Amino acid sequence: MGALAEAYKHSLLDKQPIPLDYGSVRTLPESHIWLDQSDESPYVAYSTSPISPPVIDLTDPDAPRLIIQACETWGVFQLIGHDIPTKLMEDVESEAGKLFGLPVDQKLKALRSPGGGAGYGLPHISPFFNKCMWHEGFTIMGSPIDHTRQLWPQAYQGFCETMVDYQNQLKALTEQLIRIIFKSLNINSEEVDWLKDSQGSSTALQLNSYPACPDPTRAMGLAPHTDTSLITILQSKTSGLQVFKEGAGWILVQPIPGALIVNVGDFLHILSNGVFTTVRHRVVVTQIQRFSAAHFYAPPGDVIVSPVMSKDFGEVPRYRSVSVKGYVETKGKHFEKALSLIKK
Numbered sequence: 001m002g003a004l005a006e007a008y009k010h011s012l013l014d015k016q017p018i019p020l021d022y023g024s025v026r027t028l029p030e031s032h033i034w035l036d037q038s039d040e041s042p043y044v045a046y047s048t049s050p051i052s053p054p055v056i057d058l059t060d061p062d063a064p065r066l067i068i069q070a071c072e073t074w075g076v077f078q079l080i081g082h083d084i085p086t087k088l089m090e091d092v093e094s095e096a097g098k099l100f101g102l103p104v105d106q107k108l109k110a111l112r113s114p115g116g117g118a119g120y121g122l123p124h125i126s127p128f129f130n131k132c133m134w135h136e137g138f139t140i141m142g143s144p145i146d147h148t149r150q151l152w153p154q155a156y157q158g159f160c161e162t163m164v165d166y167q168n169q170l171k172a173l174t175e176q177l178i179r180i181i182f183k184s185l186n187i188n189s190e191e192v193d194w195l196k197d198s199q200g201s202s203t204a205l206q207l208n209s210y211p212a213c214p215d216p217t218r219a220m221g222l223a224p225h226t227d228t229s230l231i232t233i234l235q236s237k238t239s240g241l242q243v244f245k246e247g248a249g250w251i252l253v254q255p256i257p258g259a260l261i262v263n264v265g266d267f268l269h270i271l272s273n274g275v276f277t278t279v280r281h282r283v284v285v286t287q288i289q290r291f292s293a294a295h296f297y298a299p300p301g302d303v304i305v306s307p308v309m310s311k312d313f314g315e316v317p318r319y320r321s322v323s324v325k326g327y328v329e330t331k332g333k334h335f336e337k338a339l340s341l342i343k344k
């Protein structure tokens with residue numbers, strides 16, 4: 001858990017709208033129409049360019065070089081050859097389906113409390129937009145037991161076991177990727193206490209549901225954002241995620257069966273002195289419900305993140321050093337402006 005639990009805490013002081021009973025809505029309500037915000041509309045500037053983020057096989061001896069290259073050029077890649085069991089990935093999706101399939105009154109029993117990080121609700125970034133997203137989410141930080149007991153008083157165990165197993169395995173995979181990336185940054189992983197003991201890092205698992213939408217071209221699944229994390233690992237069987245590529249525009253990511261989508265977050269961007277891209281992304285919706293699960297990983301709250309200095313990453317720092325806790329707070333208050341506020 002840790003520092004990420006604090007993300008958007010301050011923005012949540014504003015009244016947070018609650019998700020609609022999506023199943024009963026036949027016409028897109030005015031509150032959910034994004035079309036008039038022209039440059040934010042998901043169907044405007046949607047690139048037809050054939051380029052797409054690289055696919056990297058973790059068992060390929062050349063994987064470390066390809067990962068670094070992808071972090072620089074795209075800030076996102078699809079990972080195959082990882083050892084997360086397919087069955088576990090499928091169980092996560094089917095447990096998420098059961099949760100979001102509950103009647104809305106039931107789901108509201110697990111509603112995130114004001115200022116709280118975990119539980120059911122709209123995206124944490126909702127207060128920064130004047131339109132609502134076509135989305136419902138369930139955020140897990142640490143054990144999901146308290147919230148899931150509200151949902152299924154007798155039958156919460158299957159859900160909890162699956163999510164805890166997934167969180168542990170995704171944490172280990174993230175740490176494997178971080179060790180690879182740190183090597184290129186000339187950081188000795190053996191000297192990084194929080195990585196060595198696997199203690200204290202901040203993690204969160206976000207289950208996302210994008211309900212079937214009656215008017216997809218005018219709705220927004222998840223508004224453009226960068227993740228606050230060091231690294232995020234996402235699973236989804238279906239397309240909907242778009243990433244912004246400088247010079248090309250919004251590119252739809254076509255998930256490869258069994259692959260995980262890995263993206264660079266703000267902390268890795270700062271650490272790499274701006275060389276690795278913290279990729280802006282958003283989600284479009286369709287008439288078919290879509291699920292995804294995103295695992296976020298950041299260092300412990302008291303860690304100071306400073307840009308590395310070298311020939312490859314630049315000899316002049318582009319960002320001020322920040323504590324993880326401090327930057328998470330800045331992001332929660334200023335959202336998209338957070339990075340520019342810590343620029344040197």
Ligand SMILES: C=C1C[C@]23C[C@@]1(O)CC[C@H]2[C@@]12CCC[C@@](C)(C(=O)O1)[C@H]2[C@@H]3C(=O)O
Binds near residue numbers: 007204206228229296
């Ligand atoms: C760990 C976290 C990152 C996140 C905020 C949170 O505390 C829990 C959910 C995460 C999420 C998922 C949807 C997009 C996002 C921007 C949001 O609103 O909530 C991210 C947050 C983030 O990366 O900053």
Ligand SMILES: O=C(O)CCC(=O)C(=O)O
Binds near residue numbers: 206208234240281291
């Ligand atoms: O659903 C997706 O594909 C992306 C979700 C996402 O960006 C997030 O949870 O931060």
Ligand SMILES: [Fe+2]
Binds near residue numbers: 225294
């Ligand atoms: Fe994201």
